Amino acid sequence: MSTFEALAGNEAVATAMRQINPDLVAAYPITPQTSTVQKFADFVSDGLVDTEFVCVESEHSAMSACVGASAAGARVMTATAANGLALMWEIVYIAASNRCPIVMSLVNRALSGPINIHCDHSDVMGMRDAGWIILFSESGQEAYDNLIQAVRIAEHPDVLLPVAVCQDGFITSHGMERVEVYDDPDVKAFVGQFKPQWSLLDLENPKTYGPLDFYDYYYEHKRQQVDAMEHAQGVIMEVAKEFNAKFGRDYGLFESYRVEDADVAVVAANSTAGTAKVVVDQLRGDGLKVGLLKPRLFRPFPAKELADALGHLKAVAVMDRSISFGAMENAGPLFLELAAALALHGVQMPMADYVYGLGGRDILPGEIESVYRDMLHAAETGQVEQMVTYLSVRE
């Protein structure tokens, strides 16, 4: 029997970590992730987990210790945000290249500068090309569910890639919600035991990890990372199916909310999707055919599936919680990638990008409604008035 508990998103994540009971957690405090490791430290101190908790002196060392421990055959987790992730950056790439199935709770926060502790997605967008699987979560429940699934995805022998599970800093990380917590034995049975294939601690069969790798092999190793990414999408769907059968929550590559018969849709990740659903329902009440597409899997990017899901629309807007400075039209990364995906899969429609909520600025239902109204207008005229809009910014 599962139970329903009032948990903040970070507490839900810490609860998942307690149930997963990883062999090692290496982490460093950073707002707004800190309450995760604090709560997890309670579990360690109270003897509720077997985990070796390595309280490192920096995020760079956190990810370094994670790589060492993962190579050693341990099931390894960490948690971070924003500048912490940026400090890890060098080792974030190495973790993926060494095929270390590390699971990270990433509480999305604006990158400095100026320094800001609140939510946006500039941190995760910096690791887009690092070789990690990236999952978005609308709520604490989703962060909890995704974290449990992430262990299985990361450790799958056809994948062996690290996974980052995102949720929005403060908005969901510190927002109390009703979370369904599954029974400990059920979660433990679901994640199973990690069976490392190339443990550094296999003393009889010594391994060399992280050698110098020049022009004669480096490229092939990068190609193998591509193979792993190609396998990941199928594995993610298999794991989701099994998760649904066991726990009764249906996850896919993305969630389509009233998109199937819609004329226009908005694409928005993490907590904003929840607000947008409310707006969709209101506008549907007015007879407007609108929908929401909420990406769950950002890496690998399910381009074809997204094109299939959105191809029938008359217009689509992307809401981006970060800017790719200097990119085409100074748009957000999600828009750029989705625009490319649609174009390359032969889908032509008016598309616009709405950058919003940087540094934790609130996004209000009225603002999301204005996006829908713009798109309904674009659907009528066949073109957008402005390709990139910075919502509610003081110009």
Next chain:
Amino acid sequence: MATKLVPKELMKRPERLAPGHRLCAGCGASIIVRQMMAAIDGPVVLANATGCLEVATTIYPYTAWRVPWIHNAFENAASTISGVEAAYRSLVRQGKMEEQNVKFIAFGGDGGTYDIGIQALSGAAERGHQFLYVCYDNGAYMNTGIQRSSATPLGANTTTSPAGKAIPGKQQNRKDLTAIMAAHNIPYVAQASPSRWRDLMEKTRKAVNCGGAAFINVLSSCNRGWRHAADETIEITQLGVDTCYWPLYEVENGEWRLTYKPKEKPPVEEWLERQGRFRHLFRPENRHIIDQFQEEVDLRWERLLRLCGEA
């Protein structure tokens, strides 16, 4: 029974660093690694900072290591080995792996240790992981082409502290990393040299059996950077020891002890003049740098004698 530290016995020990690696002839690093590995009888797991030792021993698809070995990046050998060691403890405690008295050892050069890796080293030492960190200190970033580090001696000619017309080499004295590590109050800290091989091996044994974090700073010559003949490595490192540029001592549970006291203490210029990197100091206008160098050696040596209760 531990192998006796006598050549006849040590020669029978299997080599853990296989021949065929691509370190230069006369490189101090490989001599140090082989001496230290021969001193340890049980299983070892090694981490390596980016540097000559790493790039020259593991050029994919080859490896010279016959023991488990991991390289992660430049500045994080200490945090990487701390993760390996903590994982081992976790797996053993949970019964997922057998306790095998594994020794965890990280190797880094002075650039990867004194400079970019000092934070990770300090953190891992403070956390009390059971590991030995070995710095092979050749006094510059030799792997990237002889750039100055905070371990580079005063006056040395490096590619980023070149002896030019206006500035005659490195302007600063070197950092005293061994003392910094001693200030961490970890169970074992030592300074050693491959020229005193038995001393280095004894220190290695003490370090890996100290029950906590240990640090050994080993003088290593790079004949490319120091500019001497490849067969002079041992002789020149010993001269570094005898001139008290590189005293041999240990700090065991807070007790400082000199492990070698030179019979005579020759002037440090006898060590300097053997190396091309100091050649410019022997011009008359740079004499004061040699004097300054000697003063610093004397100051540190006298302070060390006091700490070791020898003054």
